[in-house]
Amino acid sequence: MLIGAIEAGGTKFVCAVGYQNGDIVEKITIPTREPNVTLPEADRFFSSFKISKMGIGSFGPVHVDRKSTRYGEILETPKQSWRGVNMVRHFTNSQDVPVHLDTDVNASALGEYVWGAGKGKDSCLYITVGTGIGAGFVKDGLSLNGRLHPEMGHIPVERHEEDSFEGCCPYHGNCLEGLASGTAIRERYGREGKHLSDSNEVWEMEAFYLAQAVASYLYVLCPDIVIIGGGVPKQKTLLPLVRKKAAERINGYVNPGDFKEWIVSPALNDEQGIKGAMALAIEGKR
Amino acid sequence: MLIGAIEAGGTKFVCAVGYQNGDIVEKITIPTREPNVTLPEADRFFSSFKISKMGIGSFGPVHVDRKSTRYGEILETPKQSWRGVNMVRHFTNSQDVPVHLDTDVNASALGEYVWGAGKGKDSCLYITVGTGIGAGFVKDGLSLNGRLHPEMGHIPVERHEEDSFEGCCPYHGNCLEGLASGTAIRERYGREGKHLSDSNEVWEMEAFYLAQAVASYLYVLCPDIVIIGGGVPKQKTLLPLVRKKAAERINGYVNPGDFKEWIVSPALNDEQGIKGAMALAIEGKR
Numbered sequence: 050m051l052i053g054a055i056e057a058g059g060t061k062f063v064c065a066v067g068y069q070n071g072d073i074v075e076k077i078t079i080p081t082r083e084p085n086v087t088l089p090e091a092d093r094f095f096s097s098f099k100i101s102k103m104g105i106g107s108f109g110p111v112h113v114d115r116k117s118t119r120y121g122e123i124l125e126t127p128k129q130s131w132r133g134v135n136m137v138r139h140f141t142n143s144q145d146v147p148v149h150l151d152t153d154v155n156a157s158a159l160g161e162y163v164w165g166a167g168k169g170k171d172s173c174l175y176i177t178v179g180t181g182i183g184a185g186f187v188k189d190g191l192s193l194n195g196r197l198h199p200e201m202g203h204i205p206v207e208r209h210e211e212d213s214f215e216g217c218c219p220y221h222g223n224c225l226e227g228l229a230s231g232t233a234i235r236e237r238y239g240r241e242g243k244h245l246s247d248s249n250e251v252w253e254m255e256a257f258y259l260a261q262a263v264a265s266y267l268y269v270l271c272p273d274i275v276i277i278g279g280g281v282p283k284q285k286t287l288l289p290l291v292r293k294k295a296a297e298r299i300n301g302y303v304n305p306g307d308f309k310e311w312i313v314s315p316a317l318n319d320e321q322g323i324k325g326a327m328a329l330a331i332e333g334k335r
Numbered sequence: 336m337l338i339g340a341i342e343a344g345g346t347k348f349v350c351a352v353g354y355q356n357g358d359i360v361e362k363i364t365i366p367t368r369e370p371n372v373t374l375p376e377a378d379r380f381f382s383s384f385k386i387s388k389m390g391i392g393s394f395g396p397v398h399v400d401r402k403s404t405r406y407g408e409i410l411e412t413p414k415q416s417w418r419g420v421n422m423v424r425h426f427t428n429s430q431d432v433p434v435h436l437d438t439d440v441n442a443s444a445l446g447e448y449v450w451g452a453g454k455g456k457d458s459c460l461y462i463t464v465g466t467g468i469g470a471g472f473v474k475d476g477l478s479l480n481g482r483l484h485p486e487m488g489h490i491p492v493e494r495h496e497e498d499s500f501e502g503c504c505p506y507h508g509n510c511l512e513g514l515a516s517g518t519a520i521r522e523r524y525g526r527e528g529k530h531l532s533d534s535n536e537v538w539e540m541e542a543f544y545l546a547q548a549v550a551s552y553l554y555v556l557c558p559d560i561v562i563i564g565g566g567v568p569k570q571k572t573l574l575p576l577v578r579k580k581a582a583e584r585i586n587g588y589v590n591p592g593d594f595k596e597w598i599v600s601p602a603l604n605d606e607q608g609i610k611g612a613m614a615l616a617i618e619g620k621r
Contacts, residue, residue, distance in 0.1 A: 110589075172481055186555075188481075195458055195474070195557030197589055204551045205584065207493040207509055220588040223493055265490045269472075269555050271481025298491065302506040303396075303483055 053095050053103035053144065054326035057081075057136065058153065059128060063323045064091050066098045069331060071164045071324055074098075084134045092143045103140055103148045104329030106156025106322050113151060113194045121150045149329045151185075153322055154201075155192035157278065157315075158185030159332065160325025165316035166276050174272035175321065176201075177279035178259065182226040186270055190332055193270075202226040204265055209257050211250075212237075229258035231281045242281050252286050259287075260294035263312065267295075267305060278315040288314060339381050339389035339430065340612035343367075343422065344439065345414060349609045350377050352384045355617060357450045357610055360384075370420045378429045389426055389434045390615030392442025392608050399437060399480045407436045435615045437471075439608055440487075441478035443564065443601075444471035445618070446611025451602035452562050460558035461607065462487075463565035464545065468512040472556055476618055479556075488512040490551055495543050497536075498523075515544035517567045528567050538572050545573075546580035549598065553581075553591060564601040574600060 051074060056063040058081060065076040075098075079090050095103075110124040121137025140148045151159070158167070158175035167173030172188040182202030186193040193199060203224045214237040218227030227233060234242045238251065245251045263275055282288055292308040305311045315321050337360060342349040344367060351362040361384075365376050381389075396410040407423025426434045437445070444453070444461035453459030458474040468488030472479040479485060489510045500523040504513030513519060520528045524537065531537045549561055568574055578594040591597045601607050 188479075193474075193556070196559060197557045197591070199557055200554045200589055203554045203588060205493055205547050207491055220586045221584070261491050265551055266555065268486045268489045269552065270479070271483045271485055273482060298507070300506045302489060303486055305483070 050101040052330045053100035055105045056322040057107040059108045064094045065323050083130045102146050102330040104326040105150040106153040106326040113198045152198050154183040154185035156325030157321040158187045159328045160321040162187040163328040166313050167274050170273040172273045175276045178281040179279035182230045206261050209254050225262050256290035256294050259291045263295045264298045275312045336387040337384050338616045339386035341391045342608035343393040345394045350380045351609050369416045388432050388616040390612040391436040392439040392612040399484045438484045440469040440471035442611030443607040444473045445614045446607040448473045449614040452599050456559040458559045461562045464567040465565035468516045492547050495540050511548050542576035542580050545577045549581045550584045561598045
């Protein structure tokens with residue numbers, strides 16, 4: 050029997066069907082338009098297959114508490130037409146299968162935990178550094194959520210002494226996303242990170258912020274592995290710098306092991322989100 | 336049948352026996368000396384009672400991974416003679432009952448979760464601000480640990496602009512414990528916090544650091560309630576300031592509810608540690 054999966058993002062929906070072992074049979078990408086256009090488009094794709102269950106990794110904020118009657122409902126997103134839309138309810142009705150939903154980052158963490166760099170570990174933290182910054186945490190097969198879901202990209206950080214950029218987060222002055230996201234890089238330097246690959250100081254500063262975040266997450270969550278994905282870390286010099294600065298900052302106070310094996314790139318080749326949604330359907334529990 | 340419980344601290348061991356409902360029948364406090372003195376002293380206390388199981392909230396660092404053969408072993412503590420001591424093994428043998436151990440702060444969080452301010456909540460964060468700073472997190476009755484246990488007091492924090500104190504943590508420059516523990520207050524001002532109750536700037540700065548930590552914990556863990564205990568918050572003006580500054584800092588980005596009900600004092604009247612150890616014996620699972 051096939052599994053249905055959706056990686057529901059702000060700009061595109063990736064829809065896939067696949068097997069229990071994580072192999073994808075067919076996959077399409079559709080742009081995120083109004084819900085009354087995009088959801089039926091996704092339904093048309095799934096209607097060609099016999100799926101037994103479905104998992105969704107969703108943009109947020111979204112109701113993730115399975116005990117809530119509002120489980121699956123999109124909350125105060127800037128995408129007005131999506132507010133109040135409930136994808137769990139929609140696909141439960143349209144596809145007539147059980148549907149499990151989690152945040153996009155928790156789904157990615159689960160994908161890497163089940164089939165990627167976190168395979169065999171007890172716990173796995175997945176950080177994505179792109180337009181924004183988010184992170185998902187999985188322990189013993191279950192993602193961490195509360196009544197609300199984590200917003201790990203918004204932790205306060207100590208400002209780099211040479212950083213005069215005011216931050217791009219409209220809510221917080223010195224938060225990680227505000228100072229270290231791809232958006233922050235673009236606004237601070239007037240160019241995308243990919244056009245700044247030769248500028249050492251750009252990546253030293255970026256690593257300064259990410260290492261600080263990694264230290265915070267270590268002290269709070271003790272992840273067995275930290276996976277850093279998203280567009281920004283495609284700069285090859287970044288991860289080694291994050292490892293070095295995280296090790297200096299932690300300073301032996303706790304020992305998570307060899308930093309080369311503890312802080313790593315994703316193994317699922319940009320499919321952690323959609324495969325995570327598949328895993329969510331399979332594991333289907335909290 | 337009675338339950339045995341130990342709150343094993345660096346300066347004293349509190350030993351108690353009580354009932355499943357959390358009522359304590361008898362309790363003694365013994366100073367923490369060498370393990371070959373203190374452990375038999377604890378055994379003598381328990382040998383007067385018929386206990387069916389035991390819980391220990393322990394100082395650390397300590398092996399908390401129940402799957403490890405070293406579960407219960409004290410690690411690199413400055414208290415040399417305790418290194419390598421395994422209290423789970425000791426009391427399993429001496430009392431011939433199942434023994435469950437967790438960190439002191441996780442035990443306190445569990446005590447408040449089961450019988451105190453966190454009763455009825457899905458998750459509960461307990462922060463203690465005393466000589467050092469630590470925090471424990473319980474969700475759905477289980478504490479958060481990894482191969483290592485959290486060291487939440489050591490998260491990096493942004494320094495207050497008027498703070499020139501270098502910090503008292505020997506491992507980290509700007510960590511929460513280094514800048515906001517009772518030790519930091521004493522070293523920064525040359526006096527204990529209790530003698531500084533009239534100095535607004537002391538408590539403004541203390542609240543600045545604690546509010547920052549509360550924001551970080553919120554973004555990572557989404558606790559349903561935050562309980563702040565320990566000696567330092569006995570200063571009555573502190574908690575209202577922490578609530579105010581945490582609300583300002585979070586700035587509506589997520590809404591944990593009324594801050595007066597979300598950030599609170601412990602309800603167990605300094606018995607959260609020993610009652611948490613009892614709860615640990617009862618819940619006895621992870």
